[in-house]
Amino acid sequence: xxxxxxxxxxxxxxxxxxxxxxxxxxxxxxxxxxxxxxxxxxxxxxxxxxxxxxxxxxxxxxxxxxxxxxxxxxxxxxxxxxxxxxxxxxxxxxxxxxxxxxxxxxxxxxxxxxxxxxxxxxxxxxxxxxxxxxxxxxxxxxxxxxxxxxxxxxxxxxxxxxxxxxxxxxxxxxxxxxxxxxxxxxxxxxxxxxxxxxxxxxxxxxxxxxxxxxxxxxxxxxxxxxxxxxx
Amino acid sequence: xxxxxxxxxxxxxxxxxxxxxxxxxxxxxxxxxxxxxxxxxxxxxxxxxxxxxxxxxxxxxxxxxxxxxxxxxxxxxxxxxxxxxxxxxxxxxxxxxxxxxxxxxxxxxxxxxxxxxxxxxxxxxxxxxxxxxxxxxxxxxxxxxxxxxxxxxxxxxxxxxxxxxxxxxxxxxxxxxxxxxxxxxxxxxxxxxxxxxxxxxxxxxxxxxxxxxxxxxxxxxxxxxxxxxxx
Numbered sequence: 001x002x003x004x005x006x007x008x009x010x011x012x013x014x015x016x017x018x019x020x021x022x023x024x025x026x027x028x029x030x031x032x033x034x035x036x037x038x039x040x041x042x043x044x045x046x047x048x049x050x051x052x053x054x055x056x057x058x059x060x061x062x063x064x065x066x067x068x069x070x071x072x073x074x075x076x077x078x079x080x081x082x083x084x085x086x087x088x089x090x091x092x093x094x095x096x097x098x099x100x101x102x103x104x105x106x107x108x109x110x111x112x113x114x115x116x117x118x119x120x121x122x123x124x125x126x127x128x129x130x131x132x133x134x135x136x137x138x139x140x141x142x143x144x145x146x147x148x149x150x151x152x153x154x155x156x157x158x159x160x161x162x163x164x165x166x167x168x169x170x171x172x173x174x175x176x177x178x179x180x181x182x183x184x185x186x187x188x189x190x191x192x193x194x195x196x197x198x199x200x201x202x203x204x205x206x207x208x209x210x211x212x213x214x215x216x217x218x219x220x221x222x223x224x225x226x227x228x229x230x231x
Numbered sequence: 232x233x234x235x236x237x238x239x240x241x242x243x244x245x246x247x248x249x250x251x252x253x254x255x256x257x258x259x260x261x262x263x264x265x266x267x268x269x270x271x272x273x274x275x276x277x278x279x280x281x282x283x284x285x286x287x288x289x290x291x292x293x294x295x296x297x298x299x300x301x302x303x304x305x306x307x308x309x310x311x312x313x314x315x316x317x318x319x320x321x322x323x324x325x326x327x328x329x330x331x332x333x334x335x336x337x338x339x340x341x342x343x344x345x346x347x348x349x350x351x352x353x354x355x356x357x358x359x360x361x362x363x364x365x366x367x368x369x370x371x372x373x374x375x376x377x378x379x380x381x382x383x384x385x386x387x388x389x390x391x392x393x394x395x396x397x398x399x400x401x402x403x404x405x406x407x408x409x410x411x412x413x414x415x416x417x418x419x420x421x422x423x424x425x426x427x428x429x430x431x432x433x434x435x436x437x438x439x440x441x442x443x444x445x446x447x448x449x450x451x452x453x454x455x456x457x458x459x460x461x462x
Contacts (some may be wrong), residue, residue, distance in 0.1 A: 014281060037422075040339070044275035044284035050245060051282050053275035055341050057322040088284040092271055092426070095369055097447075101361065102383040106368075106374045108271070110286050130332065137337075138326055142419055145332045152333040153317055174434045187441045188434040191450060193270075194324070196427045203405045203419040210418045216328075219422060224342055 014114055015167035025168040034111045034168055035060050037221060038089035039137055039195070043159075044065055045085045045117075047075050058087060059132035060163070065113055066129040069159035072117065076159065082116035085161060093190040098175035099184040105175075107190060111168045115161035129158045138217035141200070195221065245345055246398035256399040265342045265399055266291050268452060269320035269412075270368055270426070274298055276316050278306050289318060290363035291394070296344055300390035303348065305353040307390065313347035318390060325423040329406035330415040336406075338421060342399045346392035354381070360389045371446035426452065 017024030025031070041058035044051055054071035065089060069076065076083040093107035120126050127148065134142040148156065175188050197219040200212050256262070272289035275282055282460030285302035288342060300307065307314040324338035351357050358379065365373040379387065406419050428450040431443050 014278075036406060040321055040337070042273040042275075042284050042319060042321070043316070044273075044282035046277055046280070046282050047245075049277070050315055050345060051275035051277050051317045052345075053273050053284050053319040053343065055319065055339060057337065063456070071303040071452060082279055084277070086282045086284045088273060089288065090271055090273070090286040094428075095432075097369070097372065097376075099377055100379070100383070101365060101373065102379050103377070104365065104372070106271070106287060106288065112284065114281060114283075134332060134335065138328070138422070141328065141335070141441070142332065145328075145335070146330055146415060146417070148331070148333050152331070156333070174432075176438070181377060182436060183438070184377060185438075185441060187431075187444050187447070188437055190432045190434075191369070191447055192429040192432065194427050194429060196425050197325075198423040198425060200328075201405075201417075201421045203421075205405070206419055207414070207416075210416060213418050216418070216422055229277065 012114075012165045015112060015165050017167055017169055023169050023171055025170060026166075028163070030168045031111050031163070031166050032060060032172070034091060034109045035065065035089055036136070037091055037109075039221075041067060041087050041089045043072055043085055043087050045072050045075055045083050057137065058089065059136035061128065061130065061132050063163050064160050064161045065163055066116070066120070066132060066158055068133060069117070069119070069157040070226050072159060073119070073157040076117065076119060082118040083159075085097065085115060085117045085158040085159075087113045087161070092193050093172065096175050096190055097188055099177045099186040099188050103175055103177050105171060107172050107192075109168065109170045111166060113163060113166040115165055117159040117161045120158040120160050123153055126156065126158055128155050129160065130156065132186050138215060138219070140213070144213060243396045246343060246396050248398055248400055254400050256401060257397075258392070260399060261399045261401070262342050262394070262397050263291060263302075265322060265340045266296065266320055267367070268322055270452075272298060272318050272320045274303060274316055274318050276303050276306055276314050288364050288368065289320065290360065290367035290368060292359065292363050294394050295391050297351070297363060297389055297391045298348070298392055299364060300348070300350070300388040303390060304350070304388040307348065313349040314390075316346060316348045316390075318344045318392070324403065325421050325425055327406050327421055328419055330343055330408045330412040330417040330419050334406055335410050336402060338403050338423075340401045341398065342397060344392065344394060344397040346396055348390040348392045351389040351391050354384055357384050357387065357389055360391065361387065369446060369450070371444070
């Protein structure tokens, strides 16, 4: 059930999947689909020798990954040539219940991107990446909202890194108990998870007469609301 | 709506929340609740100067955080005195829709734990931490499954680090638009997210006559299935 790894440009010795290598994938179609389905990314960087991992938002424009950079920007600003980062996006698809504790696992899709993050300074690039970040999370919202002013743009920190070194890992499918455990009187299978949006909650200060927009009432995420691995 | 920060032992200069400090919390009650509600943790470590961030499973026993350590174990084994890590757990609670793009944000709860991870070698400690990892994800499952053999225990890598340096960050509540934007004809409010378990999927090889256990049909997670910040 795991994706067949196909090798293409983004694989490197550093991103090669060593742990259960048959779950690894290096093709951009697989990598992009996981990045594009995620809401939260975890960015890792090193500060005085200590690794720091912070949740952030991300979006992809073609071969470039953008992340909201507030948490890392203070560190980045001390490193003129850019900051070594790892950006990881994980989609939790479910629990795999085997008959033995040992074979229990998690169904997930994840992407690890390594690279050097730099600040996005050009106002047009910044606006385009903010637009991508907005569409990544809530398609349709940008067109409805007040766009950033120049001052707001300046107060926003966006980092970017090229998608030149990345790998995906997909774990999916039924449990794989040892044959000797197959006879056990234990339920086995998968418990799938989805991220589900509940009813929108209006701002207490919302002016009356403004309807809930369509993109909220029909909010769903391909790959999140329907885990593809159980189809 | 943000949690009032109260200072206690786990705060350090490295974990002090610098970005929007009023969202920070350092009390163990807040930290433990977020750690205990999470299914996935992201562990960061440094390999040849490069930060690496890998999704993993975690569980807490009292003042100790345990993580499933396969991904980091190869690196850890080259560092006899333990591996500097950052373990981050993030719960995605929803999207905050402001009238201006600039004030859009995410409602989330996260914990960042810094420390030195060491291998759990003692078989009894290892069994106890595996039990905690199992209960963290699927309470009740351990008692139903075949327990690990000595050989399986040896093949499992568990890391641990003490909860001595940790901080929480909670972002919650309605949008905070500038007063000048309040008149805009734009819907504003929150779109809450939950992680929801779907119907369990039996293993195709499941023996007939084994019922779906109660802990699956009634699976829910406090803090995940009911985002507490919207109560």
